[in-house]
Amino acid sequence: MSQSGAKKILLNAFNMNCVGHIHHGMWTHPLDRSTEFTSLDYWTDLARLLERGLFDGLFIADILGVYDVYQNGIDLTARESIQLPVNDPLLLVSAMAGVTQHLGFGLTANLSYESPYPFARRLSTLDHLTNGRVGWNIVTGYLDSAARAMGLQQQLAHDQRYDQADEFLDVTYQLWEGSWQDDAVIADRQRRIYADAAKIHAIRHHGEFYQVEGYHLSSPSPQRTPVLFQAGASDRGIAFAARHAECTFVNGSTPQAMKAQVERLRQAVVAAGRQADDLKIFMGVSVIVAPTEQQAQEKYQEYLRYASPEAGIAHFSSSTGIDLARFALDEPIQVSGVQAIESVTKAYSGWTRRRLLEQYALGGRYPLIIGDADQVAEALIHWVDESGIDGFNLTRIVNPQSYIDFIELVVPALQQRGRYKTAYQEGTLRRKLFNQHDRLPERHVAARRRQLTDQQTLAGTL
Template sequence: MTTSKKRIILNAFDMTCVGHQAAGTWRHPASQASRYNDLEYWTNLAIELERGAFDALFIADVVGVYDVYRGSAEGALQDAAQVPVNDPFGAISAMAAVTSNVGFGVTAAVTFEHPYLLARRLSTLDHLTKGRVAWNVVSSYLDSAARNIGLDKQIPHDERYDLAEEYMEVIYKLWEGSWEEGSVLRDKERGIFTDPTKVHPIQHEGKYFKVPGFHLTEPSPQRTPVIFQAGASTAGQKFAARHAEAMFILATSPESARVLTDKIRAEVAAAGREPDALKIFTLLTVITGPTDEAAQRKHEEYLSYASPTGMMALYGGWTGLDFASLDPDTPLKAVENDSLRTTLESLAADGKEWTVREVIRQRSIGGLGPVVVGGPQKVADELERWVDEGGVDGFNLAYAITPASTTDFIDFVVPELRKRGRAQTGYAPGTLREKLLGDKDGKTRDSHPATHWRKHYIGKESVADASGPAASWA
């Protein structure tokens, strides 16, 4: 074991739905997953995460349904497989009100959210949370979502990243280049709240977006929320290397994770950014207890509630393959389509041949990521191996049972990680960016593309130039 004491970043991974990464376990007597509509579920979860000094709650989202399995959404609806699903933004203000430090990573797709409106929503949350917000940038992958916003089908995979590049330019211009530092005066004596000479229309006109005006919201504590990104395809890696400050990958083992993390960090260097400018998380589900034997019994109990139908519905959406049409014992092969391209690639990364039957058996709990079962020492050993040998910086920890899986991790594993010097006992001061990256002022680094627009204000004219002096009424 390496003597490195790199701190392990811990995010809880959740979604505003009943069945997220585990299929069927919502039926377990201890599960509170069906309370996803209850605000107290979310505020209690946030309080619990802060008790464990978790870095953030990472909230996934989809805006379509899993209707590939048997050509219908019936299986997904039956098992509540990420449907019904609420808007991920709704509970964040309430969670921030009952906590002081834990961050909130919220997912929004560039293909379905206009940048002018999303910029305001995220700035608003950054204000209300005092700078504890991250935006998980995704390009979406469900045909059902595309159809319901008026497209014939999903935008092709790589074109979605072309659109995303322009999207980021627009949103950085709004966040960084529209309102200068010192533009908001709050001067009651002179009656000037904002200096209009320091507010600039962004005058953006591109292939996908036309946004002539200025940002509706004054600069928030971070200006640009921390940028998370989920998607490790070739196009996704290049995008993350330019924009992401934290990236979410899928891997089946530390060995396969190392291949990905080395490649991603090389891309970051090629983009002219510092080695520590991007943190990498991988997905794990941890089932733990006071001993290895207790954890194993818990795992077996949870598996008795697992739903093959729900898991095949989820994997149908993630892969674009109808598992009902496949021989359950024939090895799965990755195919070129516009779903989550890395799903089957990640399964095959270690050379193992996965079948439909194996996916159901091994991923009905855990979903897209592996499951670690054991007492505190065994789990801590495995997490350290992923960090030291796999090159990841931390984890998105999914639950088998909510909130019990989170509470178990905090009660059993966090103390062990702290004894080893691998988990924080409290929080650094400042915004989420300051806590996560150690940067001092809470703003994006000079090497980040957002900073370009802060240093080069967009418009050749300000709002005052465009509209003339304010009328004076005597």
């Protein structure tokens, strides 16, 4: 049964510091604990569980702003807790890291409303405290409600947000990679020298979006730059991923459709001067598994009674920037001319609200696999082998029961087939994912920002 030499599947738990994340309405299920999200025990229990299942990481999504497009308000958003309230993901990490040794943490932060200088310190601090287990999911935002809350009339245009992101990354690369030399910290008690000032360099960046002069406030952390995650699938998003990302998230309805996306991404990475396998590609997936196929189908039917398809539509409305409530059930939806998630608007243009409600039967739109352990394992392997992806972002349907079921049933089935690790590798999150290095390789664009000197004046982006 073991598939010797075959690719090991990577796995993140996909979650959010809120009640309703992807599968809306499921918070009403009696086994769901998501209403406890403000409790530290909720998160430390989850971290211990995921490490027991040898998950590579806990990927925590985030948004700024609220979903206020559907019905031009937040009534349904508030009633169903559609990512509202939502708390800061970064503040969870120290506690979860304290009860685990290997689990990685992918943290979403919207750079459009961050300042690179203090943000770089926050990520360096977490990388120190976790001993190198931190990743950053780079997002530029897509909600006008966030822009208004931050004092703007509306968000920047889609491609301009990526231009800003390129420059933000350049500033943080200078801070993380170039400001402190590896041997700047001496910690010599007898000579009373903690750090050598000659090996700590100020950055001087004067660009279109940012003006930054100063020293990075943190000494080099285990990874220096956190593992870089990104999820854009538009033309501009793919160009950004090819330049910066180490892990990216994609979605597709079939392995064949996914394969085309994967090939396009890997070609873009190579064109950017990197190696094709410098990018790990994850797909969002939902799983309902039970000891028998019949029990899994019965569980699915049970879950449908708690899910809210309309809440899923409300979430989708903000993703497109279009109030879907104004369309009749069978009226084709037109989503052109908006500045939300470009790849989503293109993929779903022309759909009807009835078709969307059917897709959102379980409150979310990710591919759903239902079956016993062997069926689920074979389905996941088929996705990987046919599409070329590296792994999955596993959603929570009922939290934490969805993860418990997966760990107890699917993980052993994948291990028996030789497609999932039986122990963690030592080292940082980057080393665990790429099996090579703790820090970004020399071929990554950030490497150009190493070994700065005080005399350099850095203008623009790389």
